[in-house]
Amino acid sequence: MMKKLSTLLIAVVFFAANSMAQNLPEQDCSGAIPVCQPVYTQANSYVGYGPTDELNSANEDCLLSGENNTVWYIINISSSGTLVFDITPNNPNDDYDFAVWDATGIGCAALNNPPTRCNYASNGASLPGGLTGLSTTAALPSYGAGGPSYSSAINAIAGQTYILVVDNFSNTQFGYTLDFSASTASIFDTLSPTFTYAGSHCGTISNQINVSMSEPVKCNSIDANGSNFYITPNVPGVSNVVAASSATCSGTSLFTNNYVVQFAGTLPPGTYWLHAQQGNDANSLLDNCGNEQSYDDSIQFIMVAGNPPQMVRLDTPACIRARVILDRAISCATVAANGSDFTISGPSTVNVVNAVPIGCNAVNMTDTIDLTFDRSIVVAGTYTLGVQVGTDGNSIVDTCNVSIAGTLSWEVSDKGVVASVNPDLLCDPGYVQLTANTTLQPLTPTSFAWQPAAFISDTTASSTLAFVNQSADYYVRMLDQDYCYRRDTTSVILSVRNPGMIQPFDTAICIGDAAQLTATGGLQYAWFPVQDLSCTTCPDPIATPQQTTTYYVSISDQYNCADTLGQTIIVFPLPQVDAGDDVTIYYGQQTELHAGAEGIIYLWTPTTGLNYFTEPNPIASPQTTTTYTIKVIDANQCKNSDSVTVFVRDDIPVIIPSAFSPNGDGRNDVFRIANSSFHRLQEFRIFNRWGQEVFSTTDIKKGWDGTFNNIPQEAGVYNYLIRVAYPDGKVELFKGDVTLVR
Secondary structure (H helix, E strand, O other), rough: OOOOOOHHHHHHHHHHOOOEEEEEHHHHHOOOOEOOOOEEEEOOEEEEEOOOOOOOOOOOOOOOOOOOOOEEEEEEEOOOEEOOOEEEEEOOOOOOOEEEEEEOOOOHHHHOOOEEEEOOOOOOOOOOOEEEEEEEOOOOEEEEOOOOOOEEEEEEEOOOOOEEEEEEOOOOOOOOEEEOOOOOOOOOOOOOOOOEEEEEEHOOOOOOOOOOOOOEEEEHHHOOOOOOEEEEOOOOOOOOEEEEHHHHHHOOEEEEEEEEEOOOOOOOOOEEEEEEEOOOOOOOOOEEOEHHHHHHHEEEEEEEEEOOOEEEEEEEOOOOOOEEEEEEEEEHOOOOOOOOOEEEOOOOOEEEEEEOOHHHOOOOOEEEEEEEEEOOOOEEEEEEEEEEOOOOOOOEEEEOOOEEEEOEEEEEOOOOOOOOOOOOOOEEEEEEEEEEEOOOOOOOOEEEEOOOOOOOOOOOOOEEEHHHHHHHEEEEEEEEEOOOEEEEEEEEEEEEOEEOOOOHHHHHHOOOOOOEEEEEOOOEEEEEEEOEEOOOOOOOOOEEOOOOOEEEEEOOOOOEEEEEEEEEEEOOOOOOOOOOOOOEEEOOEEOOOOOOOOEEEEEEEEOEEEEOOOOOOOEEEOOOOOEEEEEEEOOOOEEEEEEEEEEEEEEOOOOOOEEEEOOOOOOOOEEEEOOOOOOOOEEEEOOOOOOEEEEEEEEOOOOOOEEEEEEEEEEEEEEEEEEEOOOOOOOEEEEEEEEEOO
8 A cells, every 4th residue: 555645535534533542641752651561552543643743844754744643652771782663553454653762861852853763664565464663674774655664773772761653644543562572672660760879969068969760760750849758867947858859850851860859958967868758749759660669768878067158249239240259269260251150030031141250369269250241130129149050061169179059139229210201191192301310329320211212302311302192101211330220110191082972963853852962982071052951061961952053062081181072953843734623524424634734754543434544635434523633744754743523423313205106207216214324224114004015125225116026006005114223323213104106
């Protein structure tokens, strides 16, 4: 199978491998798995890489695709010999790659360099079954994708440490076996680590001792508070172990052979024992394979009298240079010229860059050293001068080869100059005068510097003009004759106002309506003119002007800086609406209504009995007395209304004729109710003189034409019975006779 199959195939395999471990600590070098047995079986492969992608163009060597489903291992050599291994995939078709770094003494910092061994061969390039690893028969330490599957063996030396990364290029979950059985070097540690050395520098009394172990121990097993150790005999208040640390445990280092144990105070001269114990971290020291130091392990050390040299004072203002006075002579030859024997800690960063021993005698000894810093100290506060091993490989020592110890602190003050600004408050951008005056004597200014420099006419003058376009703090820094900085600060406030009106444009209302005025961006408000306003000092008065009016507001901030804004309220008259006088009609009649106004919207209410209710002149046909209200909205959106009452009469008497003549002359040809415009006919029956019913109907519009079964009846008197209902529910019965005339 060729290396680097298509991305699509890789993606399919990746998503299928849903049970792979991923983003675990061992996917970074700092969480590497210790190899503590001949055969290490990895049941599942890994997905992706840890929180940090640790392979790049500087260290990936043959692993051209960088970290690709990786896991890291740490290998400790307990006895010298040849280091080889096999990586056997559980699935013969899988493709694994690897790289090895020599991490002796530096831990994961080894990844800053290319690996010592690397193999990126394709699956089956030279061997079946996906095998790869280190072999005594391989010729070269590194092979790419087309090379053999094995790289050359490592001639390992006892005490060395190697870091191995295994890369799962196949992106599957089947895992592999890591087998070191063929190695002649021993990596299988079952022995507990033990003390091999303990003592102070040169054996002189100290508050700490250096300790060495028989093999590397895990940095994280050294409890920082020193609880893994105790001292006998006990010296109250002094011999308590208070800290433990190793210089080689910084950064990414995982293990160390050497560390420092610190006590509560300086041990007096005598013979002591350092003992191991279970610390607050629930263990004593652990080697890389987890073997724990025995709680019975101890080692003797001796303290002898003699205090290390101490720095006792500084003889010059320590701003850019300092003269250090010691309590005894030291070797001039051990003073590093670049000042690297000294450290400075404090509120700002400053370094010693030059150290010169002064007055060295015939045996090249002195008690005075002049120091020069890389800059003048820029931040006032307490600074501490300490000592360390310089770049010359040694610390500064006395005649007994005892190193300088302790620290010396001093105060750096920036007092001595006072800054002022006039004026210190501006309502609008403008110029101010900046002035700096010295307050301590003798104090000779050598330079001034104002910040921020923008818009300052002369940043190096003690008195200068500055243009202010925003509130600002102005800093002045004065350098005196001793290169000590003196500082002060002064401030100017520029009122930053954002006055505004919620409705900045003209507002139109109809007469009688109210408008909300709202101003923003101030602390105090004053409105004028005051007429027709609900309040004059609030930000949001209600205005009810009777005519078009422009209102102004003065908006002031907390500094009494003010702006004036205005807003015009346009007042429109109401439309003149006249619905006319009340009207009386009879039930069933209609009348025309009139709005009596020019508008764009008309609305009559109620709509009952109207043919239109959004027109100015609808026809009203109410069945009962009704008051109609017309609302009119004109082009200015002003509205007005008026009402008219239409009275409806339903008291019309029922008129029944006494005779009729059905002779076809078009007059009085049919017998019926004469005025039946709104009545409802419940019953209309006619009987002849023998009581026979000759006609009946309930249709008020119909009547008797003088026939019965289409046969004209003889002239004479006929009886009728008429029952009618009124709109209000009243029922009236009429009985009588009518004469049929021929």
